[in-house]
Amino acid sequence: MKKLNLSLLISTFFLLTILARLIAAYFFADTRLDNEWGKLVHNLEFSGILGINVVIDEFTAIHKFANSKDVVLPSAFMPPLYGYFIYYVKVLLANSFDLIKVIIFIQIILSLTSIYLFFKITRKFENLYFSLGLSFLFSFFPMYVYSSVQISSIILQIFLLLCFFHFLLIFIENKKILNLIYFSIFSGLLILVRGEFILFYLITLAYFFLYHNKNFKALFLSLIIATIILSPYLKRNYNYFDTIVLTKSFGHNILKGNNPDLKVEGSGKYISNQKDLKIKTNNYYEIELDNYYRNEAFKNIKENPKIYLILYFKKVFSFLFFDLNSTYPGYYSIFHILPKIVLSILSFCGAIVVLRKKSFFQFLSIYYFSNILLFSIFFILPRYSLILLPIQLLLSVQFIKIILKKLNFKNEII
Numbered sequence: 563m564k565k566l567n568l569s570l571l572i573s574t575f576f577l578l579t580i581l582a583r584l585i586a587a588y589f590f591a592d593t594r595l596d597n598e599w600g601k602l603v604h605n606l607e608f609s610g611i612l613g614i615n616v617v618i619d620e621f622t623a624i625h626k627f628a629n630s631k632d633v634v635l636p637s638a639f640m641p642p643l644y645g646y647f648i649y650y651v652k653v654l655l656a657n658s659f660d661l662i663k664v665i666i667f668i669q670i671i672l673s674l675t676s677i678y679l680f681f682k683i684t685r686k687f688e689n690l691y692f693s694l695g696l697s698f699l700f701s702f703f704p705m706y707v708y709s710s711v712q713i714s715s716i717i718l719q720i721f722l723l724l725c726f727f728h729f730l731l732i733f734i735e736n737k738k739i740l741n742l743i744y745f746s747i748f749s750g751l752l753i754l755v756r757g758e759f760i761l762f763y764l765i766t767l768a769y770f771f772l773y774h775n776k777n778f779k780a781l782f783l784s785l786i787i788a789t790i791i792l793s794p795y796l797k798r799n800y801n802y803f804d805t806i807v808l809t810k811s812f813g814h815n816i817l818k819g820n821n822p823d824l825k826v827e828g829s830g831k832y833i834s835n836q837k838d839l840k841i842k843t844n845n846y847y848e849i850e851l852d853n854y855y856r857n858e859a860f861k862n863i864k865e866n867p868k869i870y871l872i873l874y875f876k877k878v879f880s881f882l883f884f885d886l887n888s889t890y891p892g893y894y895s896i897f898h899i900l901p902k903i904v905l906s907i908l909s910f911c912g913a914i915v916v917l918r919k920k921s922f923f924q925f926l927s928i929y930y931f932s933n934i935l936l937f938s939i940f941f942i943l944p945r946y947s948l949i950l951l952p953i954q955l956l957l958s959v960q961f962i963k964i965i966l967k968k969l970n971f972k973n974e975i976i
Contacts, residue, residue, distance in 0.1 A: 568690075575694065579677060579701045583670045583710050591666055591711040595648070599713055601627055602645040603652065605634045612645060613637040617843045635847050636802040638810040642795055643754035644715035666711050672721040673710040677701045679724040680952050686731055687922075688959065696955050703905075704897045705948050715755055716945050722752045724952060731922070733780075734770065746784040750791025756949075757809035758936060763788065765932060769925050802845050810849055813856030819941030820859045824873050826880045827889060828941025832858070877938035881947060882910055890944050902947070905954050912957030915964055923960055926953050 595603065598614060605628045606612045615623040617633040628634050651668065652661050680700050684693040700706065709716050725748040733741040749766075752759045771781040792808065799807050814833060823829035833855065841850045863870045880886070883906045884899060892898060913930050916923040930953050937946055 571694070575698060575701070576674075579674060580670075582702060582707050583673065586707050587666060587670070587711045590708055591662075592713045593662060595662060595713060597713060598625065598640060599645055599648060599715075601625055602637070602640065603649045604628065606645070606649050607652070609634040611636050612642060614639055615843075615848060620843060621840055623843045623847055633843075635843065636845055637848055638799055638803065638807055639814070639848055639852075640811070641715075641753075641755050641757050641809055643751060644718055647718065648713075662713070665713065669710050669717045672717050673706070676717075676721045676724050679721075679728050680955075683724065683727055683731065683952075684956065687956075692959070696959060700952060700955055703901060703951060705902075705944070706951060709945060709948060714945065716948055719752070719755050719949055720952070722748050722755060723949065726752060727952075730766065730770070734922075739783075742780055742784060743787060746787035747791060749784065750788040753788070753792060753808065754795060757811075760808070761936065762929060762932060765928065766925070769928065774920060774925075803849055804846075805849070807849075810852045813852035813854065813859065815940040817855040817859040817862075819877070819939070820862055820870055820873070822862070824869065826873075826877050826885050826887065826942050828943075874938055877942045878934060880942045881934045881938055882906060885942065885944075888944065893944060898944075905951075905958060906947075908958035908961055909950075909954035912959070912961035916957065916960050923957070926956060929953060930957060 594600070601614050602612060605614065605616070608628050608630075609632075611634045613634040614625050614637045615635040616626045616628045617623050617635060623635055626632075648661075648665060651664060655661060655664060677697055677700060681693055681697040684696050688696065706720075726745065729741050729745040729748065732738075733745055749759075749763045753763060767781055767784060771777045771784075796806055796808065799805075803810075815828075818828040818830060818833055821829055821832040823831055839851070839854060841847055841854070876886075884903055885893065888894070909930070912923075913927040917927045918924075930950060933950055
C-alpha cells in the first residue's frame, strides 16, 4: 500500500509539473523571436555568419535583422550554444512547424529532465521524501516555471549545470573514466552557453582534483576533453579575429554595470555604437568596440572608486537577497518576491555554516559565493539568480537540518 501511495504521489507530482508549464505557456510564452537570439539566428541563416552587428557605413554597425544587401559582422558578443541550438532546430523543422512553439516545447522537456536530475542529486544526500519535497520546490519555483516558456538560455544552462553536478558526483563515487568524460563534455557545453563558467569549471577542478583529493590524471584529462569541445568555436574566432577568444563582451558588461546612472540592473544609456569613435566596421569591430567600453568603465571606477565600491556591495546584496529598486515588471509580486527572500535567507545561512567542513556542500558554498561576487562586478538581472536555484535549495536544506538537530529533533525526521 505504501508503494502504491508513493507511485501515486510521484505520478501526481509529474502531472502537476507538466500542467504548471502548460498554463505558463498559455499565458506567458514568448510568441516572437525578435530579441538578440532572433537577430543572431536570422543573420546566421541569411549570411552563414553568426553575427548580431550589421554594417551601416564605414564607422557604424548596429544590431539588426540583416536584409539581402547587408553585410553581417562576425560576433563574439554572446556565447554561441543557445543561438546554434535555435538555428539547428529551425533547420531540422524546415518551416514545417512553429519554431517558437517547438523551442518552448523542448525547453519544457529540458526543465522536466532537470527536475529528475535534481531529484537524483538530492537522493545522494537526503531520504526519499525529503528529495521529493526539494524537487517539488524546485519544480514549482515561480521564476523557473516562467523561464521555461521564454526564449532565453537559462533553462538550457540549468539543465547542463545539473548534468555537470550529476556526473561529477558519480565520478567522485566510482572513479569511472566514462563519467569523467561526461562531466568534461558538459563542462565544455556550459562554457559555450555562459562564457564566465570557465572560472567555475576551474574552481571545480581545483577543489575536487587538487584540494579534496589529488587526481592529476583526472584533472588533465578533463581539461583536454573540455578544450576539444571548445576548440571548433575557438578556431572560428581565431579565423575571424586573429586572437584566441571565447566571448568578447567584458567591456560591454562592465560599462553597463558601472556608469554614472549607478543602477544595480545596469544601464544601456552609455552603451552605443558611436560613429565618432572611428572604429572601422570590419571583422575586428566588436573587439575594438568592447575594448573601448572596458576602458570607459575602468575610467569611471578610477575617478570615483568609493561610489562604485558602494554600488558593488549593493549588487552583492541584490544578488544575495533582493533588489530594493528593481524596474522589472512583476518583480515585487508576492509570488516572486516572497519565495525569493525566504530562499535567499535560508541559502545564505546554509552557505555560511557548511563552509567549515570539507565536503560537496563546502564546494557548493564556494560555488555559490563565487557566482555572486563575480556577477556583481557587472550588473544584476532577476534571471541571474535562477542559475543558482538548485544550489540554493540544497544549501537551504543543510541549514534547516542543522537547526532541527539543535532543536533535538530525531535523526529519522531529518
